[in-house]
Structure formats: C-alpha cells, structure tokens
Amino acid sequence: MSERRRGGYHRHRYTIGLPEGATDLPSGVALPLESNIVFMNGISFSKGCYIGQELTARTHHTGVVRKRLMPVRLGSSFTTANLEExxxxxxxxxxxxxxxxxxxxxxxxxxxxxxxxxxxxxxxSRDNKEVALKASVPEWWPEDAKVLN
Structure with missing residues (x-):
C-alpha cells in the first residue's frame, strides 16, 4: 500500500475512533471495555475464559466505564507528531x-x-506548549454509550 493510501486509511480510522495495533491498544495497559472492543463484538460474556475476564465482566455488569478511547482533533496548527504517546x-x-x-x-x-x-x-506538546484538543463520540457507538456524563 502506498504511503498516501496508508495515511488516508489511518486518518479515516482516527476520524471514526477505530483502534488498531499496539500503539492504540498497548499490551498490559488497554482494557477491552475502555477500548470499545465490546462495541465491535470482540468480547463474549457468555463463553470462554481469557486473561482479564473477571475484571472485564465485573466492569461490564456494573455498567460503569469511566474512560473511553475516543477520536480527538487538535486545535491550532499542531499535529500529533508534536505529542508524546x-x-x-x-x-x-x-x-x-x-x-x-x-x-x-x-x-x-x-x-x-x-x-x-x-x-x-x-x-x-513535546516543546511544552499547551495544545487544545476536542474529543468526539463516534456515530457507530450504541446509543446508550453516546450519553456521556
């Protein structure tokens, strides 16, 4: 895939809030519910065993997810290349x-x-400047998840 097409793919992915790979979902850090994996049918609550199942199931059944992976847009002329992961x-x-x-x-x-x-x-930013950032709720999320505190 050409660099231009790959860039277009990633821009689209970030626009709709779709995570991919270890950068978006760091191993040992990213929780499935916070990463919206449940919205993509990536978690089953009725079968199988997996690492982290107990925490994931408990969080799901309480219905309280305090953080979500969301698409963001930077203000001004800054780019995400100026930000540390x-x-x-x-x-x-x-x-x-x-x-x-x-x-x-x-x-x-x-x-x-x-x-x-x-x-x-x-x-x-990397050079210690304050950058404005606006999060948005993806349209593909279920309606009940779009209502944020």
Whole structure:
C-alpha cells in the first residue's frame, strides 16, 4: 500500500475512533471495555475464559466505564507528531482528563475520562506548549454509550 493510501486509511480510522495495533491498544495497559472492543463484538460474556475476564465482566455488569478511547482533533496548527504517546490530557481547570494514545496530523485517539469528554481539553506538546484538543463520540457507538456524563 502506498504511503498516501496508508495515511488516508489511518486518518479515516482516527476520524471514526477505530483502534488498531499496539500503539492504540498497548499490551498490559488497554482494557477491552475502555477500548470499545465490546462495541465491535470482540468480547463474549457468555463463553470462554481469557486473561482479564473477571475484571472485564465485573466492569461490564456494573455498567460503569469511566474512560473511553475516543477520536480527538487538535486545535491550532499542531499535529500529533508534536505529542508524546501517553501525554496526559487536562481540563481547562487543570483536572486530569485522560491520556493521548496515537494520531496522524491533527487527528488521533485518546483515552478520555467520560466525565470530561464534552469539555475542551488540553495536552502539552513535546516543546511544552499547551495544545487544545476536542474529543468526539463516534456515530457507530450504541446509543446508550453516546450519553456521556
């Protein structure tokens, strides 16, 4: 696949909030429910055993997922190349709001606290500048998941 086509694919993926690979879903860090794997039918709650099943099932049945992997768009002329993977997100008031995962250009994926998902967020760039960031709710999510705190 050409570099241009690959870039178009990843931009589309980030626009719709679709994670792929170890950068978006780091091993030992990414939880299936926070990563929206359940929305893609990647988890069965009726069969099989897997590592992390107990935590995943308990979280699913309580119905409380406090963070979600969401598509984000950077403000200004910054690109995600200026951001570190795992860079902390903050609210305008300085409260922790999540962590940046990956991106291309002005689009990316971040693990966002659902309580702050509708707010304008900030992240520090590699050169310590504050960058505005806006999360969005993907259209393909189930309706009940689109209602965020």
């Amino acid at each position: 795992g860079a902390p997100l903050q609210t305008q008031g300085g409260k922790p709001a999540g962590k940046h995962r990956s991106g291309l250009g002005d689009l990316g994926l971040s693990l966002v606290r659902t309580a702050h998902a509708k707010e304008e967020l900030t992240v520090k």
